[in-house]
Amino acid sequence: MRFNVRVTVQAAADTPRVETRQQSQLLALLRDEGPLAKVELGERLELPRARLATEIAKLFEWNLVESGGPAASRGGRRSTLVKLADDLRFLAADIGATSIGVAVTDARCEVLAHIVEDYDIRKGPVSVLERLTQLSGKVLGEVTGRVIGAGVGLPGPVSFRDGMPVAPPIMPGWDRFPVRDRLASAWGCPVTVDNDVNVMALGERHAGVARSLNELIFVKVGTGIGCGIVLGGRVYRGVAGTAGDIGHIKLDDYGPACACGEVGCLEAYFGGAALARDALTLARSGRSTFLADLLGHKGELSARDVASAASAGDFAAANLVREGGRRLGHVVASLVSFLNPGMVVIGGGVSRLGHQLLAEVRSAVYRRSLPLATGNLPIVLSELGEMAGVIGAAWSATDHAFAATGSGAVG
Amino acid sequence: MRFNVRVTVQAAADTPRVETRQQSQLLALLRDEGPLAKVELGERLELPRARLATEIAKLFEWNLVESGGPAASRGGRRSTLVKLADDLRFLAADIGATSIGVAVTDARCEVLAHIVEDYDIRKGPVSVLERLTQLSGKVLGEVTGRVIGAGVGLPGPVSFRDGMPVAPPIMPGWDRFPVRDRLASAWGCPVTVDNDVNVMALGERHAGVARSLNELIFVKVGTGIGCGIVLGGRVYRGVAGTAGDIGHIKLDDYGPACACGEVGCLEAYFGGAALARDALTLARSGRSTFLADLLGHKGELSARDVASAASAGDFAAANLVREGGRRLGHVVASLVSFLNPGMVVIGGGVSRLGHQLLAEVRSAVYRRSLPLATGNLPIVLSELGEMAGVIGAAWSATDHAFAATGSGAVG
Structure with a gap:
């Protein structure tokens, strides 16, 4: 399944891997704090000017960041604002015991479109994931941009490394079902799968009360x-x-x-x-x-x-x-x-x-x-109430996408 | 109080600070694994030969390590064994609710001398610490070497950063008593103070079942x-x-x-x-x-x-x-x-x-x-049974002594 009308799913081969820890830190900073002046990015990462320029140039080249215009003057030479590319998109799904929620967010985990409907997890993984991809199609229809990653929360124990539920008590039929791999091939982008509560905790930490x-x-x-x-x-x-x-x-x-x-x-x-x-x-x-x-x-x-x-x-x-x-x-x-x-x-x-x-x-x-x-x-x-799950799932997806090669790279 | 007969307490000003993360890692490796060949140290830390030589030279200069003779040949040029200096000593105290234990260890946290006696924590900090320094004098009399740090475990909540107990339920009179600073001036070396159970956990992890x-x-x-x-x-x-x-x-x-x-x-x-x-x-x-x-x-x-x-x-x-x-x-x-x-x-x-x-x-x-x-x-x-506390306290002291400047340095 590909969404080629207004939304592009960036195929694994087309998306460059984040190469260095510094690039990864730059992207995370821009996600967590919004547009920042180049001079401030250099200070925050304690990077010399030349090294910073090289790292940022890479991120520009890969279309992960873009210019946000001139920064407010602090005296001295004007610096330029850098921000995450406006058209980066993440899919975020919150699968509960009795509902499926799916959202599209920008790279700062702001929800741009969201659908939630009642659905019983006990219908099993094939049925639930099919409904999820239908809903994600709908919600992607409401936005434009490039989807570069997805995050999913499931209501049971999950092997994060393997991307699948393990012996979940209230999810008959889901034990060791390869959720991550199925969705990655349906969506054509990297997917992270985690326990729903972990994901909600991340949501509150990124954008909520914590x-x-x-x-x-x-x-x-x-x-x-x-x-x-x-x-x-x-x-x-x-x-x-x-x-x-x-x-x-x-x-x-x-x-x-x-x-x-x-x-x-x-x-x-x-x-x-x-x-x-x-x-x-x-x-x-x-x-x-x-x-x-x-x-x-x-x-x-x-x-x-x-x-x-x-x-x-x-x-x-x-x-x-x-x-x-x-x-x-x-x-x-x-x-x-x-x-x-x-x-x-x-x-x-x-x-x-x-x-x-x-x-x-x-x-x-x-x-x-x-x-x-x-x-x-x-x-x-x-x-964040019922949005905690999708926001946290989006955060998990950005975390994966922004990680340097080796610890989980874009693509 | 100074012990100048057979044991030297290295005064803060005389002990060089461990400067780099690499030096700190080298010392920790030698503590945890014993004598290692230079070539193996280089491999384990992924350090180029020249950089390794510089870092090790510093440790030699400060008398923190010494040569352990030629390493077993692996073919090619013979490498030299490096080990922690034989005369490095740490004081380790395990203050329980009803006993005081104190040991002298080498830099690998091996106990060289140990005394334990019944003593009631409720006698208050002045009395207990006085008895502790008397006992440490005794135990130091049984060994030779240079004491470069000390660790202490206390049976209650401790502010690790401040080196003092905080509102301990079974230690009347101890609340916010500056244990670390008092002992540091009595012993003339850096002291770490921690909760006794944390210290025992470290002991089991370093030398016990875990x-x-x-x-x-x-x-x-x-x-x-x-x-x-x-x-x-x-x-x-x-x-x-x-x-x-x-x-x-x-x-x-x-x-x-x-x-x-x-x-x-x-x-x-x-x-x-x-x-x-x-x-x-x-x-x-x-x-x-x-x-x-x-x-x-x-x-x-x-x-x-x-x-x-x-x-x-x-x-x-x-x-x-x-x-x-x-x-x-x-x-x-x-x-x-x-x-x-x-x-x-x-x-x-x-x-x-x-x-x-x-x-x-x-x-x-x-x-x-x-x-x-x-x-x-x-x-x-x-x-480790009743030795868990002193071994863990020694480990905590070495951890502090081997840390690079900024995160808690020697001296």
């Missing part, structure tokens, strides 16, 4: 519960790539059954499916008239309905949120004691429960973790 | 319970330096009182004091005749007595170990799910409980963490 923080954890509460760990500004994956998998921390040996096959997991208490199950119980038992009415009306209940009920003041629903938030809070408190991060960000669909949830988590963490670890610790809601 | 592993957690169960986290081969400290503080993870809002002022902490269930308390209950209630006999004999009971009783087959004592191991195992299982490390090492005084404890922790982790995270995960006992 901007420029180097140590943070992003807790996603959605259909699944997971955690993205950013250390030293990079996603920390662990030795087998499963770091952050807190949804299946077992809270009780005799707790409710979980989709992973175990019992008593955090996710079995507070994931989307667990909330829907508990909502049904509240509705049927008559303990929540709000939810009973909704059930009569819609015929089913979801985690979102719990959120609506709780914010409408329904006591039983609010109690569900409190209970769940308390359990999540206990787990987060342990992580905070253990890792001493600079920020905890809470996101994902269930985070629509919003400030009630946040209050419970905060209360548990501030009560249970060491004062030193919580003294300057913001615990906040995601700022 | 040799050359880059991702590991070291869990210490002693008077206190803590955890050292090694990521990318370095100690991970968190944003406020409290990472790894798992002893005060709260297991129960209505649990036993803890020395930190809270209730229900892991340490309040399974630290040394908690075990001694429970042992007393078992002895007095007659549920353990073994412990009752010991109590009659000694007038008091310690965590060690629980270990003896359990290995002698005392049912009630073995049960204490099982219960505690299970609680510790639950916490470790969460950490494994979260961080996906390459190894878990269990050490500290209570780890004398040995294989019974190990069995409980393993059972909890293998049952409660994701199969992917535990598939290749060794959970093992410390290999």
Whole structure:
């Protein structure tokens, strides 16, 4: 599949590889901070003028950067602004348990076009990836430019190196399916595949509430519960790539059954499916008239309905949120004691429960973790909401595209 | 205080600073691998022959390295072995809640002399540091050489940058006491101060069971319970330096009182004091005749007595170990799910409980963490035992001494 009308997909052979660490740093700076004067780029990278000129000339030659006109004068000779080429495009996909989101961004990860629709991950990889390429065709139709890379987030454990999911609990049929390679050949550009929570953490760090923080954890509460760990500004994956998998921390040996096959997991208490199950119980038992009415009306209940009920003041629903938030809070408190991060960000669909949830988590963490670890610790809601995934996926794609040869090059 | 008889303490002004990253890498290689042929050093650092010669010449000039004679021939011209100077010495102190250990090591962190004696940390910093310098005088009397650095481990949260404890729960009077600066002026050499568990983790990684592993957690169960986290081969400290503080993870809002002022902490269930308390209950209630006999004999009971009783087959004592191991195992299982490390090492005084404890922790982790995270995960006992602290403290001191100017230099 190629998009040749208004959007060009730059074939691997046509895209020059970023050759040096300096080129890679220049591109990352321009992505993270926008147009910069040549003289400032030289200062930031501590590069002598001649060397800087050579490196930038290469980037111009490959059409990765372009001139942004004269820079504001700082006295002395006027410098020229350099910016990332306006027509660079990245595809970014956020595949959730029940939805597919896909966006086209520019090289600064600004979303230019975005579609999201409900789609069940359990339809399997062939069906989901086919729908994804259809949607990407649509969204690419809304923009012009050259697509030079793509990033994808998946709702389960992913081998980042191999670009495929590995034993994902809620994705039947996806185990070791070569997602990266299939999409790379469909889209004709390099693709990075990562766990959705890692990708959301990167999104918040690049453009959201955690901007420029180097140590943070992003807790996603959605259909699944997971955690993205950013250390030293990079996603920390662990030795087998499963770091952050807190949804299946077992809270009780005799707790409710979980989709992973175990019992008593955090996710079995507070994931989307667990909330829907508990909502049904509240509705049927008559303990929540709000939810009973909704059930009569819609015929089913979801985690979102719990959120609506709780914010409408329904006591039983609010109690569900409190209970769940308390359990999540206990787990987060342990992580905070253990890792001493600079920020905890809470996101994902269930985070629509919003400030009630946040209050419970905060209360548990501030009560249970060491004062030193919580003294300057913001615990906040995601700022990007449902855009965190695509923005992070785009960031992951640019990171790959801008890396110097050897560590993952353009093409 | 200076030791001028057989041991020289090299004054700050006399010790040249390691100038370049290459010099620093050469010293670290020689520490970690022992004498190496020049030609091999060049290959390992990918340094051209002339540059290597310049860098090594500097190290010779500063008496940091010396010749180790001709290297084994690999065909072609004979190369010369280079090794760290035989007379380099480091002081390494492991201050525990109830003991002071101090060692002199060579530059490869081999212990040349070692003293350990009981001493209560609650006597306060002036008393403890005075006793430490007396003991270091003794131990230095047993060796010859030049002391060029020292490392110290303390049983509480430490600001590594400031070289002092910060709000340590079991160290009354130590808060913000300038340990590093006091010892540096007493010893006349640079000193690094770190949390004891971080230091033990480094010891196991340098010379123990975790040799050359880059991702590991070291869990210490002693008077206190803590955890050292090694990521990318370095100690991970968190944003406020409290990472790894798992002893005060709260297991129960209505649990036993803890020395930190809270209730229900892991340490309040399974630290040394908690075990001694429970042992007393078992002895007095007659549920353990073994412990009752010991109590009659000694007038008091310690965590060690629980270990003896359990290995002698005392049912009630073995049960204490099982219960505690299970609680510790639950916490470790969460950490494994979260961080996906390459190894878990269990050490500290209570780890004398040995294989019974190990069995409980393993059972909890293998049952409660994701199969992917535990598939290749060794959970093992410390290999260095009570030497882990001094060896790690020595490693920390060499790391500082061998660092190039700017990131912590010799002198």
